[in-house]
Amino acid sequence: MADTSSLTSTLHPLEIKVLTALYQHRLSTSSSSQQALREEQIADSASLEPSQLSMAVEWLLTKSFIRVDSEKVTPVVSLTKVGERYFEKYSPLERILSVARDAKQTGRRLTIQDIQAREGLEPTAMSGAIGCLKKEGAIQIVQGGYVEATGSPSPTAESLRALFRDLRGSSRELDSFPEAMRQVIEQHAVRRGNAKEPFRVDERIQRWYVLTPEGQEAAQALARQGRAAITPSSGSLNLTEEVAGLAEEVSQLTPELLKDGAWRTKRFRKYTISLRPPRLAAGRRHPYREFLDQVKRKLVSLGFQEMRGPLVETEFWNMDALYMPQFHPARAIHDVYFVKEPTHATTIAEPFLSRVAATHRNGGETGSTGWGYDYDLTRARRLVLRSQGTAVSARTLAAGPQVPGKYFSIARCFRYDQVDATHATDFFQIEGIVLGSDITFRTLLGLLDLFAREVAQARESRFLPAYFPFTEPSVELHVRHPRLGWIELGGAGLFRPEVTLPLGVDVPVIAWGLGLDRMAMVALDIHDIRDLFSTDLEMIRTTRGHF
Numbered sequence: 001m002a003d004t005s006s007l008t009s010t011l012h013p014l015e016i017k018v019l020t021a022l023y024q025h026r027l028s029t030s031s032s033s034q035q036a037l038r039e040e041q042i043a044d045s046a047s048l049e050p051s052q053l054s055m056a057v058e059w060l061l062t063k064s065f066i067r068v069d070s071e072k073v074t075p076v077v078s079l080t081k082v083g084e085r086y087f088e089k090y091s092p093l094e095r096i097l098s099v100a101r102d103a104k105q106t107g108r109r110l111t112i113q114d115i116q117a118r119e120g121l122e123p124t125a126m127s128g129a130i131g132c133l134k135k136e137g138a139i140q141i142v143q144g145g146y147v148e149a150t151g152s153p154s155p156t157a158e159s160l161r162a163l164f165r166d167l168r169g170s171s172r173e174l175d176s177f178p179e180a181m182r183q184v185i186e187q188h189a190v191r192r193g194n195a196k197e198p199f200r201v202d203e204r205i206q207r208w209y210v211l212t213p214e215g216q217e218a219a220q221a222l223a224r225q226g227r228a229a230i231t232p233s234s235g236s237l238n239l240t241e242e243v244a245g246l247a248e249e250v251s252q253l254t255p256e257l258l259k260d261g262a263w264r265t266k267r268f269r270k271y272t273i274s275l276r277p278p279r280l281a282a283g284r285r286h287p288y289r290e291f292l293d294q295v296k297r298k299l300v301s302l303g304f305q306e307m308r309g310p311l312v313e314t315e316f317w318n319m320d321a322l323y324m325p326q327f328h329p330a331r332a333i334h335d336v337y338f339v340k341e342p343t344h345a346t347t348i349a350e351p352f353l354s355r356v357a358a359t360h361r362n363g364g365e366t367g368s369t370g371w372g373y374d375y376d377l378t379r380a381r382r383l384v385l386r387s388q389g390t391a392v393s394a395r396t397l398a399a400g401p402q403v404p405g406k407y408f409s410i411a412r413c414f415r416y417d418q419v420d421a422t423h424a425t426d427f428f429q430i431e432g433i434v435l436g437s438d439i440t441f442r443t444l445l446g447l448l449d450l451f452a453r454e455v456a457q458a459r460e461s462r463f464l465p466a467y468f469p470f471t472e473p474s475v476e477l478h479v480r481h482p483r484l485g486w487i488e489l490g491g492a493g494l495f496r497p498e499v500t501l502p503l504g505v506d507v508p509v510i511a512w513g514l515g516l517d518r519m520a521m522v523a524l525d526i527h528d529i530r531d532l533f534s535t536d537l538e539m540i541r542t543t544r545g546h547f
Contacts, residue, residue, distance in 0.1 A: 008221040014048065014056035015065075016222060021045035022066065023219040035210035036069035054215045057209065062276075065215035071207040075174035075186055075396060079167045083198030087164040091198065092129040095119050095156040100139050100149035109146045125196070155500065159184040160198070167199075174201060257540055287543040288532045291520045295430060295455055299408045304432065307409040309392035314345045316380040318387060320356050321394040322470040323498040325371040327377055337414050339383035348380055352398050355502035356380075366497045385414035389431030389513045390470065390527045396433065397503040404436035404507075424529050428516040429490065430455070435509050441473055441494050444510040446491055451512075456489065456519035466491050468513075471498045475516060483527045490514035 011019070021042050026035045037045070043053045059068045080088070090098070096115055103110045110118075116126045130147075133139045138154040139147055166172065174182060189199045211219070250257070250266050259261040285293075298308070309317075319331065329335075357366035357375040386392075389411030396407055409431040418424065430451070433463055434443065445463060452461035458479035466476040471493025478486050492512035500509050517529050524543055526532060531539065 009219045009220075011055065011058065011218070014052050014516055015059055017046035017048060018053070018056045018060060019065065019211070019215060020044055021220050022209065023216065023329055036210045038206060038208050060215070064212055065213075065218050066209045067212050069208045069210045071205055071232060074204045074206065075201050075455060076171050076204045077167060077174050077177070078200050079164065079200070080190060080198060080200050082196055083164060083200075084168070086160070086198050087168050091160050091164075092119075092121050093132060093154060093160065095121070096126075096129050096147075097133060097138055097149065097154055100147050103147075105147045109148075111145045112141075112147060115147060115509070122196075153435065155180070156184055156187075160188070162340065164198070167326060173204075201463070205350055212409070245372065247385055259519065274418050283532045284541070287524055288520055291449060291523055292428070292516070295516065295519075296437035298454060299432075302406070304406045304408040305402075307392045307407045307410065307431070309386070309395050309409065311386055311412060311414075312383055313386040313391050314341055314348065315382045315384060316348050316353065316356070317394050318384055318391045320360065320380050320487045321398070321503065322390055322497070323354065323359065323496060324469045325360065325373065327373065328469065335416055336387050337385040338415065339385070343383060344381040345380070345383060346381070349398070352503060353377070353380065359498050359502050361496070366501045368496075368498050370498075386411065388413055388430035390511065392431055393433045393511055394499070394503065397505050399435075399498060400504070401435060403505075404434075404439075406432070406434045408432040424517065427529075430514045430516045430519070431512070433495075433509055433511045436503065437507050439508040440508055441510070444492055444494065444512070445475070447510070448475070448512060448514075451514060451519075452479050452489070455523070457523040462486075466493075468493055470496060472496050477512075477518075478537075479522060480525075480527065481522050484521075485520075487518055488515070489518055 006508055022037055024045065025037050025041075029035050030109050038425050039053060042048070042057075043050065046053070048056070057066070075233065089095075096119070099110065099115050099118065102108075112126065112130060115121075116123070121129075124199075130139070130332075133154055134141065135155050136156060137152045138152055138157070139149055142148050152333060161183065162178075163181060174185065177185065185201065188197050189201045191196045193511070196525070250268055253263060253268070258267065297304070315326075318336075320326070324331075355364055357380075358370075359366055359368065360371050360373065360375045362372070363370035373422070389409055391411040392411050393407070401407065409429075411429045412426065412428050414426045432447075434447070449461060450465070452458045456479050460480040462478050463477045464478060466474045468474045468491055471491075474493035476491050477489045479489055481487050490513050492510070492514075495509040495511050500506070520526070520532055521529060524532075526543070534540065
């Protein structure tokens with residue numbers, strides 16, 4: 001820390017004003033517990049704009065002339081653009097309830113789909129509003145799937161309307177609302193993964209500042225230098241004319257000052273090179289990328305070969321080749337993303353298409369009875385975003401793998417899902433297969449336990465029985481997260497003959513598809529899956545894995 005006197009000579013006029021305000025308050029206050037001033041009080045006393053105050057405070061904190069005495073965090077509520085639109089055109093709850101009441105009065109019968117089409121509401125907004133209105137007893141779903149108003153009010157809809165009126169064009173502290181209103185605000189506030197909400201809750205931070213002993217010494221030094229004067233009668237510190245005008249002090253000598261000789265009447269600000277410079281952080285890889293690289297290194301060191309496959313996949317390789325029937329519910333639009341253009345692939349490799357089609361129809365040459373339905377060859381060419389890494393394993397089996405052999409893939413997958421702390425709409429899976437005549441289910445359990453300990457760095461793991469169309473027997477791997485408790489990492493099992501034989505493999509194959517993102521949450525001690533992709537530089541710098 002440089003000498004206080006030398007630092008004082010370099011003070012900017014804005015800094016002097018803040019020091020003046022704090023010192024005046026200190027001299028006029030008898031109690032040491034009341035010497036702190038709030039930011040707004042400093043700005044009023046020193047006649048500074050918020051931006052000027054912010055700069056001066058940061059400079060003085062760096063020089064240790066002031067310190068933060070205390071701070072208060074206050075949640076403040078305001079309307080988002082969605083909320084402003086709801087004020088003008090009403091919220092989904094109000095619109096659905098209004099339509100249901102009108103339909104009841106006119107004797108019409110409307111389904112959820114009818115209301116959604118009429119009001120142009122998004123599926124997620126429609127689902128949430130219907131659930132809320134049903135829970136409150138404002139509507140009911142009667143036989144035939146028709147929505148019927150009960151005549152009862154919706155407290156949530158009424159609260160939303162009142163909140164829209166109160167908050168339009170302004171903001172208020174969250175604690176100023178009754179408890180019932182606060183619950184509605186928090187339920188409909190913007191949060192990660194759900195930005196289309198009417199309310200935003202921000203944290204307003206108020207800070208109180210006091211002079212440090214060095215700051216008091218600096219204020220007294222200003223007086224000795226003639227840059228500030230203490231009025232004996234009032235005991236207050238005042239700015240002299242020399243420092244009251246910001247234009248009297250300049251930071252650099254310009255050609256204009258030299259031309260007219262004005263530099264003779266100016267006071268030039270002094271500089272010091274003794275202050276500690278700002279910290280420069282060295283670049284580093286994102287913690288999640290480091291984790292992925294480490295997983296790959298470990299698997300390669302264990303003798304696994306890497307598999308690769310396309311992100312845009314046909315339904316054939318994504319599902320059909322895995323003995324998943326074409327009527328399986330996982331193929332619904334809410335679980336798989338379909339490609340808009342082009343919609344279908346031109347061809348599917350033979351003889352795999354014919355073999356898989358026969359297996360689905362009647363079991364083909366696998367000894368199975370199959371699914372017993374009319375296999376749709378056109379649907380097999382439908383393009384989707386890869387929903388599971390097992391599609392890569394299917395392609396590898398069809399490509400003539402080594403026997404015995406071990407393969408893995410770090411596969412990016414896509415599924416329609418509600419985003420929360422453990423779910424995302426796109427994610428990494430660690431996919432793998434092991435082939436060999438002596439491979440058994442016990443081999444698989446040993447590998448899964450190894451992954452839980454070495455990759456996820458989990459201290460506790462367990463197996464639960466599961467069902468998948470393409471494996472028998474099947475198992476799920478669960479590990480205990482330090483904060484979230486038991487979480488599922490994924491499924492595994494022994495590929496059924498209906499999968500391996502049509503692809504030209506006649507030895508046992510064990511397979512697994514584990515959520516690599518969730519493994520990373522355990523290994524990196526992260527409690528929200530969305531933080532894996534954070535751009536917060538401080539989090540990226542400080543997060544360290546246990547691998």
